[in-house]
Amino acid sequence: MNPELPNPPEDRLIDELLREQAHGHDEVFLQQVEQAIDARPAIPKKLPVRRNYTRIAIAACFGLAAGTLAFHHLQNLHTQADYLAYQESRKLTPDVDIEALKISVREQEDIVEEKRKVLTQIARTKDIVFGGDEEPRTLSLPTEVAALGDVTNSDLDFGSSDDFGRGWGDSDREGQGGGGFAPLPDRPADKQSNDRYGTFIDQPWKSPDREPLSTFSIDVDTASYANVRRMIREGRDIPRDAVRIEEFINAFNYNYDAPKGDGPFAVGADLAMCPWAPDHQLVRIFIKGREIEAKTRPASNLVFLIDVSGSMQSSDKLPLLKQSMQTLVGQLDERDSVAIVVYAGSEGVALPSTRLDEEGRATVIQTLSKLEAGGSTNGGAGINRAYQLAMEQKIEGGVNRVILATDGDFNVGITGQESLVELVKSRAKNGVYLTVVGFGSGNLNDSMMDAITRDGNGNYFYIGSEREGHKVFLQNLTGTLVTIAKDVKIQVDFNPAKVGSYRLIGYSNRVLKNEDFNNDAVDAGDIGAGHTVTAFYEIAPPVAEDNENKSKYQSEEKPANSQDWLTVRLRHKHPEGEQSGLIEFPLTGNPAPVDRTDTDFQFATAAALMGMKIRGMEEVADFGWEKVIALAKPGLANDITEDRAEFIELVNKLNGDKTSDTPRPRIVPPSPGKAEVITPAPER
């Protein structure tokens, strides 16, 4: 051995780099590489296509099942041989200094988790072929990964790992929906969860005679559906109060007519027979926000406020958060700037406001990748710092937004919910809005996150998978970022001659006092570009008058002689305005059978029913899950994103799908002692 040569790997690397430096570019080598590459063309990208056809891929997997079993058997033999070779190679090196690995146990667990996901996905998608004429290979797995199962990555691993098994392409394969082929090791429902949900009461039936007006704020959030979807998929218990029915309905895109002219949105209403109560009617009120093309959207000044407290360690939190933020950064361009504030025990600016040119984008991604979790949570201080940065860089006429990514565990600093809400409201008045993105389970403070966005001019999403991250930050990016109208309130004026009683489905914590409808000082929900909002009222016909038992004090005044069922009024403000405008129109006509309505009506009804049934509303207890599926199925005709197919999958699971590999989720009623108001249905 040359005595001048160093021994530690770092010094050997320095040695080789010095040699490279001395030699300079190797032009001959470069030419050889170029020629070798030109001899073999690149393989066209396939993943996006597969993403849109997950179901087809899954079906293909079933089709290939028999062949795969045989294939796996052969591959097992290879894997075992490789594993033995791997163990053998370890034996060749004496005195392994474990401490020198400098890899924490947590990181190793993350690696194992990522490998498990990759291997699971590979088991699903045997259609992935890497490497052209590369021979199929097997991966030498460390023991902990091999123990997870005998799935092999026969097609994948020529250079597919960049970090000793971290699949460089695994992000594209994670969380793409589907039924989840990997069995969970135990029933997650058995685990103790500290998730916190606000308690709220479903809207009672009301009589137009006494309360002709019903007023509520719109809600475009989707967090509740995304969170419950995760619970269903994992076979977890579902707390009833995790369900906000309107967020189930609004988690899907509907093909409502776009606004004409320069208006920010179009609004409409229609009527159908109620599928679970044939003598009732369902009123749908729908809004479609104006679409804004990505290239014409205004410049964005974003501040990521990222929770890096100890509770964010698990793989469904900080790693998924980084992935989601990177997706968002990937959609932005030179017009935009991003700053990153992190908070744990104390807050800090991880990255000052950085314009997203090529270099800036790399800086943001690099900063994100370095984040690690640890410490307690000083969310309040972090929010203050984030708003300060956002105000300093405020773009007039642009998007100015703080994006808070957290599991919602504010346990230090400004802990009071009201203090936070006030802070967020006051900043919103200065033109800086808030998006809250929730991650993970076990510590999810859903009620806090819903509250600060509901009352503080913001929107709230829950991201439980990379797919959901793509939905929020890729497919619906402009809707997420660009507010086209704020303080949108709806008021419905029911005609007692046509409506005996009514109730609002969902929006339980969005109900406003009737007098607040015309009060511009009272805040309400915002609507983003392209957003659709749907609300349902169930209405019952008037009951025949009982003249014998009528009180002499009851008013003799007859209801207005009109064929209107109701009148819809809507108030909204320009994103930077303070004075609201009013839209008003009546609803007339005869109700159609629900199966004659458009497929969006039917699907939205199915989504509402899912929420109503999980919330345990008695009126729909006898309306079977199979009927919910029947209502949803026509909607599959318009399901580019496959969200609706996934919905049907979830309902099947709730219905006790025997082919599912996770336990049937259980619906957990409110804890004893919690307030619950039973509101009887009106007589039919």
Place this chain on the structure above:
Amino acid sequence: MKSLAIAYPPPDMDRTRFSELIRDHHQPLLAYARVLTGHPGRARELVQDAFVAAWQAIARFDVTRDFGSWLRGIVRNKWREDCRKHRREVPFDDPELVRLEEAVRTWSASDGEAGLLDRLADCRSKLPETLSLAVHAYYDEDSDGDQAASSLGIPPATLRKRLERARTALRLCLESSN
């Protein structure tokens, strides 16, 4: 930040762009491969194969990942495959691989792999004169130890010590620059 910036290429990377990446990355990658294999010829083969494989799979490259570490992953797996195929003893164990990978990542954190040699040059300029001369005589002049020691008029053992100190100083410099 040049290297990191181009580490996130546009989705439809063209051939010219990929050639730029090859030019930027081939030197650190060759150095890395030589550390793995201990054999310059085999290192060149591995790196060439890795670039070919990378181009073939470029459409599947996850743009949120670091391009340099992706390439190193390919080289590592090709090297392991090569060892298995030819029943060669694996000269590197996993803890050493981890140390090596961590070293590359740490040193490249601010400028990326493509900027690594520039940063090394910068660090070299900060070496004390005696160490700098030793590095120059041994590496730049492509001399063996005895020739380099002779040209400097020092015993070979002194040269070895100076080279050792120089490498340690360079390593510390690369680490501290981040």
